[in-house]
Amino acid sequence: MLLIHPPAAKGCEPPAGIARLAGAIRGHGLPCTLLDANLEGQLFLLANPAPGKDTWSIRAGKNLKDNLAALRSRELYQNPSRYRRAVADLNRVLEQTGQRHHLSLSLANYQEEGLSPLSSTDLIRSAENPAANIFFPYFAARLPALIEESRPTCIGISLNYLSQAATTFAMLGFLKKHYPGLPLVLGGGLVTSWLRNPSWNNPFAGLIDHCLAGPGEEALIRLLSTEFSRHAQTPSYSGLPLDGYLAPGLILPYAASSGCYWNNCLFCPEKAEGNPYQQIPPATVLADIAILKEAHRPSLLHFLDNAISPALMQALAAEPPGLDWYGFARITPLLADIHFCHSLRQSGCRMLKLGLESGDQDVLNAMNKGQDLALIETVLQNLAAAGIATYIYLLFGTPSESLAEARRTLDFVTRHHSAITFLNLAVFNMPIGSPEAPSVARSAFYGGDLSLYTDFEHPKGWTRKEIRKFLDQEFKRHPDIARILQRDPPIFTSNHAAFFC
Structure with a gap:
């Protein structure tokens, strides 16, 4: 094969x-x-x-080999401005070639x-x-x-x-x-x-x-005409160019589950597609990590799960893998325990990606997030106190949100800006298979028979143009938020963010 x-x-x-x-x-x-x-x-x-013709392209071409080497070295990540320039120059070379x-x-x-x-x-x-x-x-x-x-x-x-x-x-x-x-x-x-x-x-x-x-x-x-055994197998990276990736050491991706264990969020593609949740037992995960660590000596472990399960988090805290790691997690009462957050950091947790989505409680309730703002506030403060960086995801333009609710998200983020390391801002798209789509859908989104989303009539009349105007002219311009956004590694974003924590 x-x-x-x-x-x-x-x-x-x-x-x-x-x-x-x-x-x-x-x-x-x-x-x-x-x-x-x-x-x-x-x-x-x-x-x-x-071949480059303008000053920037000529410089980028001249420094191409040095920039590739720098992206694979730890020194570059100690200097965010040099990192940004190296990434921009490499990207410039590809842009010009593409044009x-x-x-x-x-x-x-x-x-x-x-x-x-x-x-x-x-x-x-x-x-x-x-x-x-x-x-x-x-x-x-x-x-x-x-x-x-x-x-x-x-x-x-x-x-x-x-x-x-x-x-x-x-x-x-x-x-x-x-x-x-x-x-x-x-x-x-x-x-x-x-x-x-x-x-x-x-x-x-x-x-x-x-x-x-x-x-x-x-x-x-x-x-391949072979009888299938359901016994879990450790991923195999043999044959891949493990020394060649654009990172300061090997980032090893690992999925401990597929689907989402919560699977209740309204408009979630996982729910719309009916993807079942399948979890590898935490003991097997720890055994896999030990095998992969011994074989490849990675610098960072990247959990690919839609949300790392509380059971796996507890297993990692109880038996640290001896590797720094990061991944997506749900905001749960487990993270409201400051002692557990310290144990998680000691286990190697460098950063958690959290789908906050909104700073308005009514919007969270309408999305079936299963979270309240008081819990979110406690978790953010605990993670910051424990030294775990946060990469917070916000989603604007869901059917229950208008400008008023979006401004409450703005207020929430500014109040807790010191506990937020990175931010990802997205505008809501309606999954074409969502059970809620028929009541608001209008036409295929972006056109094409393979489109995954549908255009919809926002119940509160908040158009995508107005959402983007709010984000560009109000949300991103707040000084506390602007400082957070400036920290985000360009192009590689969350994939490189843990190296800056």
Whole structure:
């Protein structure tokens, strides 16, 4: 089996999806080859940049190798201003190279002019003309060499983000043309969302042999004609370029669960898609971490769970893994215990990402968050006192929110700004499969038959234009909030934030 992580996404840590699949496949005694085409492809473009013409582009090209080396060194992260410049210069090189091909390209994104990743017609067009893709010179040479070397009986591609869609289909088209007898399997987070859309009608028949939703271990192993064992397998990162990622040491991603254990938040994509919650027992998680730590000596452990379960947090606090770690967590009474927060910090917890969403209690109640502001205040203060950084996520424009409620969120954040390390601001999108969508939906959002969201009539008349105006002209301009936002690492955001804590 050959498993591929395609461009374009942040190249700061190895792809967890194909590593998890590789662990299961290898655990069944089957050979498996991993290809991080995203990292390799980005480095290929950086090694072959378009020549700069303006002063900034010339400087960025001249300092390219130094900036790549700096992003992999701890020294750079001691100087935020130098870090910002290095990231901006690297990104400038990719931007200029992308412009030569009429596309928007960055260290985290890819968008072709005149091609929508939300349109199956456009993606099929990418498959029919793979040579038009900017990564074609890379994968047209890399894939045949790797296929010749590994002799796979099946190829799987993990498609998680819209920014990966165009290149994924260009690679699929190339493979289908040159290796017509080799089965092609497509899975990943974005594909799961497509397949669980009630109106899904596979438009890719003839190009893709199998589309898989959710965790794909069992389906892949059965495709390989092997009896499946449900015994949990440790993810396997062997074969990935673990020394090459854009971070000051190896960030090791690990998912201790899929789905969400709360699964009650209104408008949540996990709930709308009906993704079940599946948890690896905490004892198994600790054993996996010990194995991975011994094998790879990571600098940081990144939990990918939608929310790290209280049981796992307690296990980590009781048996520290000997690694710094971070991840998403729900704001629960467990974190209202200051002694537990100190134990969590001693376990290696460097940062927690928290979905606060709103600083207005009525909005939280309407979203079924299961949290109250008094608890949130206590948790924020406890985490700050324990030395655990917070990356707070806010969501504006939900159906129960208007300008008045948004201003209460502004007030809440400013009151507690000293306990908030980083902020992520987002404007609400209505998931197309949400049970609430039919009552307010109007039309497909951003167009395209693969759209995951629907436009809707806001019950309080608060339009997206007005929301963005509030964020840009009022929320972000508050001095306390502006200082928080300035701390956010550009482009890599939460993936690098823990290194600044």
